[in-house]
Amino acid sequence: MANPTNIPAHERRIHELDQTVERIFDVRKRLGKGAYGIVWKATDRRQKNTVALKKIFDAFRDETDAQRTYREVIFLRAFRHHPNIIRLVDVFKAANNLDFYLVFEFMESDLHNVIKKGDVLKDIHKRFVMYQLINAIKYMHSGNVIHRDLKPSNILIDSKCRLKVADFGLARTLSSKRKADYDALDQEGMLTDYVATRWYRAPEILVASRSYTKGIDMWGLGCILGEMIRQKPLFQGTSTVNQIEKIVTALPDVTQRDIDSIGASFGSVLLSKKIHRDRRHSLDEMLRNCCDDAISLVKSLLVLNPHLRLTAKAAIQHPYVSRFRTASADMELRVDIQPPLRDDVRYGVDQYRNNLYDMMGRESSSSARTLSNATPSTPSNRDDSVKTVRVTTRTRTASVSQATTSPAERKKEPYSFEVTQTRRKIKLLVSTSKTKAKETNRTENAVSHAHIAPPPAAVPAAAAPAPPAPRKSGEKTAQKCRHNHVPIQRELAAVAAVARRKKSTWQSQAQTQGKFHAEAKAQVQALLLTQKINIDGSPARMRQDNHTHGQTQATVPPPMNRSLRKISQEKKPKEKPHKAEVSKPTVVTTYHRRERYLTAEERMQRRQLEIQQKKEEEKVCQQQIEQEHELRVSQRRRMTENYRLMEAERDQLEEMAEQEAQAKAYKEIARKVWKLTERKEDDSLPKDQKDDSTILNSCASKCYRERISHLELEMEKCKEQLVDFVEEHRDLLNYDNLRYHLEKLQPLKKDSEHEDGDDGRPLPEGSGDPGSQSYENFLQEQEKERQRQVQEFLARDETNEYDNLNLDNAYRAKYYHLFRDITGGSSSPDSGRRDSGSEPSPERDYSRDYADYFPNYSDLEEDWKEQAHPVEPRRQHERTEKSRRMKERLEDQRQRRDRLLAQQKASRKQHEELGLHHKVHRHHHQHHAASGPRYDPMRLREHDIQEANFSTELI
Numbered sequence: 001m002a003n004p005t006n007i008p009a010h011e012r013r014i015h016e017l018d019q020t021v022e023r024i025f026d027v028r029k030r031l032g033k034g035a036y037g038i039v040w041k042a043t044d045r046r047q048k049n050t051v052a053l054k055k056i057f058d059a060f061r062d063e064t065d066a067q068r069t070y071r072e073v074i075f076l077r078a079f080r081h082h083p084n085i086i087r088l089v090d091v092f093k094a095a096n097n098l099d100f101y102l103v104f105e106f107m108e109s110d111l112h113n114v115i116k117k118g119d120v121l122k123d124i125h126k127r128f129v130m131y132q133l134i135n136a137i138k139y140m141h142s143g144n145v146i147h148r149d150l151k152p153s154n155i156l157i158d159s160k161c162r163l164k165v166a167d168f169g170l171a172r173t174l175s176s177k178r179k180a181d182y183d184a185l186d187q188e189g190m191l192t193d194y195v196a197t198r199w200y201r202a203p204e205i206l207v208a209s210r211s212y213t214k215g216i217d218m219w220g221l222g223c224i225l226g227e228m229i230r231q232k233p234l235f236q237g238t239s240t241v242n243q244i245e246k247i248v249t250a251l252p253d254v255t256q257r258d259i260d261s262i263g264a265s266f267g268s269v270l271l272s273k274k275i276h277r278d279r280r281h282s283l284d285e286m287l288r289n290c291c292d293d294a295i296s297l298v299k300s301l302l303v304l305n306p307h308l309r310l311t312a313k314a315a316i317q318h319p320y321v322s323r324f325r326t327a328s329a330d331m332e333l334r335v336d337i338q339p340p341l342r343d344d345v346r347y348g349v350d351q352y353r354n355n356l357y358d359m360m361g362r363e364s365s366s367s368a369r370t371l372s373n374a375t376p377s378t379p380s381n382r383d384d385s386v387k388t389v390r391v392t393t394r395t396r397t398a399s400v401s402q403a404t405t406s407p408a409e410r411k412k413e414p415y416s417f418e419v420t421q422t423r424r425k426i427k428l429l430v431s432t433s434k435t436k437a438k439e440t441n442r443t444e445n446a447v448s449h450a451h452i453a454p455p456p457a458a459v460p461a462a463a464a465p466a467p468p469a470p471r472k473s474g475e476k477t478a479q480k481c482r483h484n485h486v487p488i489q490r491e492l493a494a495v496a497a498v499a500r501r502k503k504s505t506w507q508s509q510a511q512t513q514g515k516f517h518a519e520a521k522a523q524v525q526a527l528l529l530t531q532k533i534n535i536d537g538s539p540a541r542m543r544q545d546n547h548t549h550g551q552t553q554a555t556v557p558p559p560m561n562r563s564l565r566k567i568s569q570e571k572k573p574k575e576k577p578h579k580a581e582v583s584k585p586t587v588v589t590t591y592h593r594r595e596r597y598l599t600a601e602e603r604m605q606r607r608q609l610e611i612q613q614k615k616e617e618e619k620v621c622q623q624q625i626e627q628e629h630e631l632r633v634s635q636r637r638r639m640t641e642n643y644r645l646m647e648a649e650r651d652q653l654e655e656m657a658e659q660e661a662q663a664k665a666y667k668e669i670a671r672k673v674w675k676l677t678e679r680k681e682d683d684s685l686p687k688d689q690k691d692d693s694t695i696l697n698s699c700a701s702k703c704y705r706e707r708i709s710h711l712e713l714e715m716e717k718c719k720e721q722l723v724d725f726v727e728e729h730r731d732l733l734n735y736d737n738l739r740y741h742l743e744k745l746q747p748l749k750k751d752s753e754h755e756d757g758d759d760g761r762p763l764p765e766g767s768g769d770p771g772s773q774s775y776e777n778f779l780q781e782q783e784k785e786r787q788r789q790v791q792e793f794l795a796r797d798e799t800n801e802y803d804n805l806n807l808d809n810a811y812r813a814k815y816y817h818l819f820r821d822i823t824g825g826s827s828s829p830d831s832g833r834r835d836s837g838s839e840p841s842p843e844r845d846y847s848r849d850y851a852d853y854f855p856n857y858s859d860l861e862e863d864w865k866e867q868a869h870p871v872e873p874r875r876q877h878e879r880t881e882k883s884r885r886m887k888e889r890l891e892d893q894r895q896r897r898d899r900l901l902a903q904q905k906a907s908r909k910q911h912e913e914l915g916l917h918h919k920v921h922r923h924h925h926q927h928h929a930a931s932g933p934r935y936d937p938m939r940l941r942e943h944d945i946q947e948a949n950f951s952t953e954l955i
């Protein structure tokens, strides 16, 4: 697995494991891959336990990487005692001196994977996760260290929902340096190596501010809680700017104070930028379905101003997590973590590497864990070993290089751990100083021995040889040792003083606790006694007890009396009578002794009483719980109500906004229409009104224009229909010529009846004067013609070629009497035909009947058509329209005719007076002959019929 063949060489190098590592660990599967390393699940062959093995590839490639590796090891070692921070079990350097191996305790998964799985975390789990997370952060912050890369994938979790924070590569200390240095550090730190995952980055980091606080971690914490609730990241920005926009959209309005709190920087303008706020992306909307506790915690963590964000100390007391509080919540580092190599200085790669290797070398002198030849420790490194154990009380800092502790020790409370550590240091120092002192003594002894040794006799005193080499070196060593011994002793004294102080504090605490304990014990005993007294209360026995045991015994409960008597009888001779005052121990002893002699019945009674008491307590508790529950329910209801109100308000606002938008859109459209219609502005109106009026006018005119064009089209269609109709009924219309002939015929008949020519019909040309031969001939001709036409009409009618029955009948009816006259009334033209049932009788005045009949013709026609085609509403409407128009036209013509007749009468009278009658007639005739039979293609047959009708009426 560590050496796959199907991947490129570089990748293979990343996945490759050092041979020695493979010898120690049985690597099983890959757990994850980060930007800096790969993590495998492995079994330690030596201890047979499962571990997580992380390989940091090319761990010291440059200063940044080297510092990252260094920080990860240093901080993990500093925090290894906290239950919610991943424990670094071991570290290995690779044979190639490039890679680095970290061995961690194994965790089953990380929070990112758990959230990704879906609905795994219930509310209680989320709370517990948050509690543990806050706990870990609180611990880190108490050592003045910030993690800076909190995100779900760096939070490891197991099946019991136990959580551990991992990946301290970006962690760093927050020193109490001067502000100027601090800013310089920030600039360097922020802009070069700070590459924390964007989605969890605090806004001050996004805008590259120099404000650098523990709030960075609290922001990440808020993002994680939001992600757990929402099951997806809260702010998934695609770039830094987009990330800021997303944050600003979700949070309440950004104030100038917020911007100032973040610190002036080039990016802070992004915060003041006007961003379109979409309510759907507000924090409330994103976390709509979660409980109030969670929302309140998220809101107090995701605050733009880093100084107003909830601190870890305050967060642990938040109602969302407070119920889990245990002793570990009080764990705190009472010193600032200070790595051996200063965290605010960027050292060279070698320095980081050597310091790390040196530390490893020191810690594992037995060194089964060093894989390659350990780097030889330089004197400077040895000095470091001294530095690492120095405790500077003034700056309240401590080295993080601590000896590994046993799991039992790790479980201890922090202060006891510290004491243990201090003791260890003292021991270490003592042993070091002892060794050195021994060495010094040995050297000094050697020196003194050299001095004491008598000089050789042969050599004169003046020419005494120089001190021998060993003596010289011994002196040097002695000096050196003395030189070293002083500071060591000083340090030793300092450490001892600290230890003493701590011990005395601890002892005083213990004493206080002891005192408290004794008091509590006494109180409990008193309570117990009172309870026993309350249990039994027979006055007789009490009296008896009073008698036997004095005042104290008077309170002994009755069921116990039999046994008590026994005891008292036993004890009586030995006991002194205590009447006024009986010491507590006596009471207790008596009571306990009495207990032994309780009968089963008494015990039962006591138990029942106890049970009753418990029940009562439970009842009270239950009531309290119920009250609390009711309170919560009412609160919840109130909040739901509020929420509903807010929702309603929001809906209203949205509606208003929509209406506004619509109005705007309308206006815009109208403006465009106005532009298109190119209407000129009316300058007399104010602008708004002007716009509206012109727009309306233009709209109206447009409508009218449209209507006109539509009507024109309709007319066009009508015309076409009419022409079609005319074309279709050409024959019938031609047949209208008949009317002409009939008209010609009828005046003749009238003329014969009314010689004065009252009917106003002109005589045909060449007819001559009435009574003359030509006139007679003319009449005969006329008669012949009339008969021929009637014959023709009837013959035509026989063919039944006209569809319109009513029209047909009308003609037939109208001229039936003529026909009868011609044929001598022998037979009806319609006998045996469609209208056979309506054969007229010869006596009847048909003309009148028909005249009555005709005006209703059009209605009858419509009725008939309706019967024939019942389902044609449009056409029916057209027909109705047509008939209406017809009626109007008929009315028109009737009036015109009346007028004409009146004129004719008047003119005839004039002619008669002037003797010009015939001339006038001739003129009329000429006029008619010239005009000939009229053919009007637009004329409808109904019209003709009506005209005929009028003429009949006139007749």
Ligand SMILES: Nc1ncnc2c1ncn2[C@@H]1O[C@H](COP(=O)(O)OP(=O)(O)OP(=O)(O)O)[C@@H](O)[C@H]1O
Residues within 6 Å of the ligand: 031, 032, 033, 034, 035, 036, 037, 038, 039, 052, 054, 086, 104, 105, 106, 107, 108, 109, 110, 153, 154, 156, 166, 167, 169
């Ligand atoms: N002790 C462990 N037990 C189980 N899985 C682990 C453990 N440590 C790390 N992992 C897994 O390995 C992944 C990467 O680990 P880690 O974050 O330490 O690597 P990294 O290179 O520093 O990543 P990053 O890119 O986040 O900086 C984690 O997300 C986690 O899934």
